Amino acid sequence: MTKGIFNIEKFQRLSTPFYYYDTELLRRTLTEIKTEANKHSNYIVHYAIKANANTKLLKIIHEAGLGADCVSGGEIKAALEAGFPASEIVYAGVGKSDWEINLGLDNEIFCFNVESIPELEVINELAGTKGKVANVAFRINPDVGAHTHSNITTGLAENKFGIAMRDIDSIINRALHMKHVKFIGLHFHIGSQILDMSDFVALCRRINDLQNQLEKHGISVRHINVGGGLGIDYEHPDKSAIPDFKAYFDTYAKYLKLRHGQQLHFELGRAVVGQCGSLITRTLYVKQGDTKQFAIVDAGMTELIRPALYQAVHKIENISSNRSTEIYDVVGPICETSDVFAKDVLLNKTYRGDLLAIRSAGAYGEIMASQYNCRKLPKGYTTEDL
Numbered sequence: 001m002t003k004g005i006f007n008i009e010k011f012q013r014l015s016t017p018f019y020y021y022d023t024e025l026l027r028r029t030l031t032e033i034k035t036e037a038n039k040h041s042n043y044i045v046h047y048a049i050k051a052n053a054n055t056k057l058l059k060i061i062h063e064a065g066l067g068a069d070c071v072s073g074g075e076i077k078a079a080l081e082a083g084f085p086a087s088e089i090v091y092a093g094v095g096k097s098d099w100e101i102n103l104g105l106d107n108e109i110f111c112f113n114v115e116s117i118p119e120l121e122v123i124n125e126l127a128g129t130k131g132k133v134a135n136v137a138f139r140i141n142p143d144v145g146a147h148t149h150s151n152i153t154t155g156l157a158e159n160k161f162g163i164a165m166r167d168i169d170s171i172i173n174r175a176l177h178m179k180h181v182k183f184i185g186l187h188f189h190i191g192s193q194i195l196d197m198s199d200f201v202a203l204c205r206r207i208n209d210l211q212n213q214l215e216k217h218g219i220s221v222r223h224i225n226v227g228g229g230l231g232i233d234y235e236h237p238d239k240s241a242i243p244d245f246k247a248y249f250d251t252y253a254k255y256l257k258l259r260h261g262q263q264l265h266f267e268l269g270r271a272v273v274g275q276c277g278s279l280i281t282r283t284l285y286v287k288q289g290d291t292k293q294f295a296i297v298d299a300g301m302t303e304l305i306r307p308a309l310y311q312a313v314h315k316i317e318n319i320s321s322n323r324s325t326e327i328y329d330v331v332g333p334i335c336e337t338s339d340v341f342a343k344d345v346l347l348n349k350t351y352r353g354d355l356l357a358i359r360s361a362g363a364y365g366e367i368m369a370s371q372y373n374c375r376k377l378p379k380g381y382t383t384e385d386l
Helices: 008-012 023-037 055-063 073-081 098-107 117-129 165-176 197-216 245-255 270-276 306-310
Strands: 018-021 043-048 067-070 089-091 111-114 134-141 181-187 223-225 263-268 277-288 293-297 316-318 325-331 340-348 355-358 379-382
Touching: 008 355, 023 043, 023 055, 023 245, 023 270, 043 270, 055 073, 055 270, 055 379, 067 073, 073 089, 073 098, 089 098, 098 117, 111 117, 111 181, 117 134, 117 165, 117 181, 134 165, 165 181, 165 197, 197 245, 263 270, 270 277, 306 340, 316 340
Parallel strands: 018 379, 043 067, 043 263, 067 089, 089 111, 111 134, 134 181, 181 223, 223 263, 293 325
Antiparallel strands: 018 277, 277 293, 277 355, 316 355, 325 340
8 A cells, every 4th residue: 555655554564653765756856956056067066964864865865966064073974984075075063073173184075164263273273283284164144034943044143153244354364374274265054944035145145245345355265155045845745845946046146146266065955855754653542632632653852853843844644544634733752742743733534553654854853863761763764675
């Protein structure tokens, strides 16, 4: 029996909860990314590993020709093990430890995206002890507020991430006088789950102004990195399975005034893997309340924390049932009131043992799973596994 993309008979034999990844959709998504990006000869796309570090997915993404965007030493290791060339790895993160910086230096990664003057000084010092020169780009806060959740807005002027625009001249001049770092670019990231292209237009205009300012001081920039941020359609995962990459890349082509020879880097995460993943969970009990009924499932915020952390909305389907619909609160087993996936959601009439699919969970799902309540981490299966 199948329901949509799901093979129910095979799923029934697996221990729940688990993640299921539609690798056919992932490959179609990657093809669309490459098709649209390749229309622009100077566009380079990196995959943001923080979205999902499943080894099988990383290998598929590497095979498609994307580079890697990492925010920890562990992610650098994961990228290298999946086959990403060190020359295509960029490393961001507001709190890089010495061992992580040394890992990047030893493997001669493409670039460190630097977020503070103290960090720049440490990279210069550590590179000096190795007799190396580290490529650095400076992450600038453009003071652009994205239309997204406050917890994933990162481009405002006062933020733990990045460097204020007013300080850019001084930090570049400082880098130019250091022996063991080489300034090669500027890095920006204004937030995540952005669907309004006007936010990216605002970023382009801010970068244009900044480049004009730098050129007045004789400073040229080889690489511009605009981060990622492109969102997905959580409400209609089948109708909008692949994000509008054409509109995304065309926005930068139209509004960002690149100089001759400049390369434009992107760091897409959610838009790459978000729609290909679903959390599969089994119904443990259906509890009748005075005004509500609860579908209590064996997955919880330990497997998918986004609803509890961001009040995120994920489409939920009863993939075992074609019965008429009823209204449920879908809740997990964790001893926290916030362990709720959705309230007042329509599901086909649900019984103990029914499998539910929580859709659009390919990004920030498995990767953020925890062992709170001493629970086991969920397994991840792909189309090829089943």
